[in-house]
Amino acid sequence: MASPLALALLLPPTLLFLSSVWCLFSNYLIARNVGLPIIIVPISPENPLWMILARHILPIVQYIPFGNGYFSRFCHVGWEFDEKSKSHLELGDAFMFVTPGKNWVYLCDADAIGDINRRERQGEFARPVELLAMLDVFGPNLSTVHGQDWQRQRKCTAATFTEHTNAVVWAESLRQGKQMLEYWKLAGSAGVRSTAKDVRTLALDVLVKAGFGKSFDFEGSGKMRKSNGPLSYRDALGLILHNAIPIFALGPRLLQRLSFVPGLGRLGEATVQFKKYMVDMYEESKQNPQIRGAQGNLLTSLVQASVEDKLISQEEVLGNMFVFNFAGHDTTAHTLAYTFTLLAAHPEVQDWMAEEINYVVEGDDPLQWSYDLFPKLNRTLAVLYETVRLYDPLLSIVKGTENQPARLKIGEKEVVIPAHTRVILNLNALHSHPRYWGDDGLEWNPSRWIQVAPGDGPSIDREQLVIPVAKAFIPWGEGMRACPGKKFAQVEHVAAMTAIFRDHYVVPVNQAGENDAQARSRVLDVVKDTGMLLLLQMLHPERAALEWRKRA
Numbered sequence: 001m002a003s004p005l006a007l008a009l010l011l012p013p014t015l016l017f018l019s020s021v022w023c024l025f026s027n028y029l030i031a032r033n034v035g036l037p038i039i040i041v042p043i044s045p046e047n048p049l050w051m052i053l054a055r056h057i058l059p060i061v062q063y064i065p066f067g068n069g070y071f072s073r074f075c076h077v078g079w080e081f082d083e084k085s086k087s088h089l090e091l092g093d094a095f096m097f098v099t100p101g102k103n104w105v106y107l108c109d110a111d112a113i114g115d116i117n118r119r120e121r122q123g124e125f126a127r128p129v130e131l132l133a134m135l136d137v138f139g140p141n142l143s144t145v146h147g148q149d150w151q152r153q154r155k156c157t158a159a160t161f162t163e164h165t166n167a168v169v170w171a172e173s174l175r176q177g178k179q180m181l182e183y184w185k186l187a188g189s190a191g192v193r194s195t196a197k198d199v200r201t202l203a204l205d206v207l208v209k210a211g212f213g214k215s216f217d218f219e220g221s222g223k224m225r226k227s228n229g230p231l232s233y234r235d236a237l238g239l240i241l242h243n244a245i246p247i248f249a250l251g252p253r254l255l256q257r258l259s260f261v262p263g264l265g266r267l268g269e270a271t272v273q274f275k276k277y278m279v280d281m282y283e284e285s286k287q288n289p290q291i292r293g294a295q296g297n298l299l300t301s302l303v304q305a306s307v308e309d310k311l312i313s314q315e316e317v318l319g320n321m322f323v324f325n326f327a328g329h330d331t332t333a334h335t336l337a338y339t340f341t342l343l344a345a346h347p348e349v350q351d352w353m354a355e356e357i358n359y360v361v362e363g364d365d366p367l368q369w370s371y372d373l374f375p376k377l378n379r380t381l382a383v384l385y386e387t388v389r390l391y392d393p394l395l396s397i398v399k400g401t402e403n404q405p406a407r408l409k410i411g412e413k414e415v416v417i418p419a420h421t422r423v424i425l426n427l428n429a430l431h432s433h434p435r436y437w438g439d440d441g442l443e444w445n446p447s448r449w450i451q452v453a454p455g456d457g458p459s460i461d462r463e464q465l466v467i468p469v470a471k472a473f474i475p476w477g478e479g480m481r482a483c484p485g486k487k488f489a490q491v492e493h494v495a496a497m498t499a500i501f502r503d504h505y506v507v508p509v510n511q512a513g514e515n516d517a518q519a520r521s522r523v524l525d526v527v528k529d530t531g532m533l534l535l536l537q538m539l540h541p542e543r544a545a546l547e548w549r550k551r552a
Helices: 004-032 048-061 067-074 079-083 086-091 110-122 129-138 147-158 163-185 195-212 233-242 244-257 264-287 289-295 298-307 314-345 347-360 371-376 378-390 486-501 516-528
Strands: 038-040 094-098 104-107 396-400 406-410 413-417 422-426 450-452 463-465 504-508 530-532 536-538 546-550
Touching: 004 038, 004 094, 067 079, 079 530, 086 094, 104 110, 110 406, 110 422, 129 244, 129 264, 129 314, 147 298, 147 314, 163 195, 163 371, 163 486, 163 546, 195 233, 195 298, 195 314, 195 486, 233 244, 233 264, 233 314, 244 264, 264 298, 264 314, 298 314, 314 347, 314 378, 314 486, 314 504, 314 516, 314 536, 314 546, 347 378, 347 486, 347 504, 371 486, 378 450, 378 463, 378 486, 486 504, 504 516
Parallel strands: 038 094, 104 422
Antiparallel strands: 094 104, 396 422, 406 413, 450 463, 504 546, 530 536
């Protein structure tokens, strides 16, 4: 007979198991009435423990016969990148995950997705803000509120992303790009393995300039300044962004209490120091209206909305400043890392882009290049579009039904999405489906975005950037919840490419016995070795050593 202690230990996991089985069965009964293909997923994609452990457990259990292999295909974070449009070609434009948590509808239909984005403004298919509650670490913000609070904050924050801000981003990205290139050239023929780290520094420096009006020179390899004193603005923010997961999991207050744990002390200090900097700058801008008008950065714009317009609280200013930096840092950095590595493997695209840059830009000093040049760099922007099409840092956009079911037309069929259901706009599938992108949809080909208008004169003057299927390309989202920093990101990427590739090009460093073609193929394998951590990123970018050379 089992002892009372053994029973006490077995009771909680047994009850949890039975509860999960019951919820899974109940959700299956609900899903069966929808009429979409069903995939049974015994662990909820929202389970935080499974999100962390799945990659380590799946190699062990992938051969267990469960649901025709669906367990190993769909039960891990990042399966959308692995599948691309394959699952939708197999199962249809929409299918359902039945889980012990909520049911999930995965959607790859451009018209239906457009309908969802339009109807969100009417209160349907709202973004489930509870999934982003972790972003509240410094205060309520645009990502974690809804309803009237969202509308109020949106009004304030939209005003911060102006053409003035974009001009600042342009100039700082050119400066940082020039300095980063000079650092990379020092490596010579040995090449640079720190590309992914270095672009994080560039992205951070641009954010600090545009967000706080503080300027720093580029420092290579992502190394923090050595200092025994308090962290600087940039270093505190950089440490926070680089360690976002433990901050979200533990929160700033618990981090400070765990300062005795190796590695957490400095991180706890960074959260305290960063908030202090934001509060000090808030108070400084609040007391001095001339600072707000003179600097015109994101922080001072939000302070104006708080102090003069009385639309946003101090806590909301701090919360939005953090979430803007968080949302704009890793997404930009990972995209830049992908772009540089892909360009190294595609010299023909480098030449094509450099031809445009040299045609548009005059003068040798990037610091003198006007923001007015940005709209003319269509090929350079096309390189960004093609990169985020295939390597969007966000695998999907999550919407959902709340207390009421909602009708949705998917292709020629109308279905009723039950209440309390996640609706997933599957970006990886949408951005690669042959219906929208043709048979070469999995190939990285930036020229697909460029069309030449009829007329006289050089064809490069008549080139236009055209989105092949507008509704099938939404890397920054669409509708009322679209990313407000969309143009910010585009300007930063194009400026960095312009500063670096005008006079230089990049090649993979050949390993022993390799020719150039083999080296390029190996670098593409590094790109394909991609997975989902906090965002989609290359798992081992340091394996691609890149050499920078001056154009003849």
